[in-house]
Amino acid sequence: MQKPASYLVWGILTTLxxxxxxxxxxxxxxxxxxGAFASGDYAGAQxxxxxxxxxxxxxxxxxxxxxxxxxxxxxxxxxSLPDTTTY
Amino acid sequence: xxxxTTSEVSPSVDDPTEPHAGHPVQRVQAGAVLFVVxxxxxxxxxxDPHEPGxxxxxxxxxxxGSYCPGCGTLRGMADLTSGDISATVGHNLLLIPMxxxxxxxxxxxxxxxxxxxxxxxxxxxxxxxxxxPLIVGITFLIFTVLRNLPGSELAP
Numbered sequence: 001m002q003k004p005a006s007y008l009v010w011g012i013l014t015t016l017x018x019x020x021x022x023x024x025x026x027x028x029x030x031x032x033x034x035g036a037f038a039s040g041d042y043a044g045a046q047x048x049x050x051x052x053x054x055x056x057x058x059x060x061x062x063x064x065x066x067x068x069x070x071x072x073x074x075x076x077x078x079x080s081l082p083d084t085t086t087y
Numbered sequence: 088x089x090x091x092t093t094s095e096v097s098p099s100v101d102d103p104t105e106p107h108a109g110h111p112v113q114r115v116q117a118g119a120v121l122f123v124v125x126x127x128x129x130x131x132x133x134x135d136p137h138e139p140g141x142x143x144x145x146x147x148x149x150x151x152g153s154y155c156p157g158c159g160t161l162r163g164m165a166d167l168t169s170g171d172i173s174a175t176v177g178h179n180l181l182l183i184p185m186x187x188x189x190x191x192x193x194x195x196x197x198x199x200x201x202x203x204x205x206x207x208x209x210x211x212x213x214x215x216x217x218x219x220p221l222i223v224g225i226t227f228l229i230f231t232v233l234r235n236l237p238g239s240e241l242a243p
Contacts, residue, residue, distance in 0.1 A: 008220045009116045009192070013123060015227055016157035016185065019147040024224060031220035066146035074140050 003037045004049035006030040010056040018063030026055035109196025117193035124190060127164050136161035153235045156181060156227040159243025178243050181230055 015023025029052035147155035159178035166174035234241035
């Protein structure tokens with residue numbers, strides 16, 4: 001029986017670069033994997049592992065979508081307000 | 088179950104047939120870490136992140152109006168590449184420790200088994216009650232709260 005992956009690195013990277021609370025959720029689930037596995041709760045460890053992966057992906061997807069929205073608004077405001085000197 | 092085809096299973100740290108210290112999946116993660124760190128360092132030399140909105144807006148700032156634990160990373164990296172350590176710390180206190188920890192971890196995954204001591208392998212760092220995800224998560228949470236306080240020195 002092997003321990004399920006905790007996806008901690010993905011959780012850290014999505015928290016730092018995708019910036020969202022969902023990255024924190026991923027880390028929280030990553031924290032549950034080892035404890036559940038150590039106490040013999042293999043199904044719980046597997047579930048926590050899957051949740052950690054899921055929330056890291058959600059964090060990355062939401063970040064990409066918000067970057068697109070952010071760049072879109074920056075372009076729209078930049079085009080419509082050419083006299084504005086700040087962003 | 089073939090450990091090379093399942094991404095759901097983490098390393099067997101005692102597997103003597105594995106030539107590298109890290110499991111194949113973790114070596115992919117290690118590659119991603121190094122790609123992100125080096126890619127960020129290159130990107131901030133090509134385009135100055137101190138210019139507001141030059142790399143878009145942080146999703147947390149955009150959606151919730153508050154700084155995330157990663158805010159200031161690009162500006163910090165830009166100052167780091169130009170050698171200004173104190174400015175880096177000013178933009179993001181956790182940036183340098185995170186770079187050191189992640190790069191050290193990533194390099195460790197690619198070391199031959201013999202070079203990486205067993206106690207430094209994943210799952211062997213410290214006693215079993217040391218929960219690294221929990222420590223990282225709590226650190227991020229406290230840091231996030233502190234840097235969002237009005238007039239905080241930790242703000243990016």
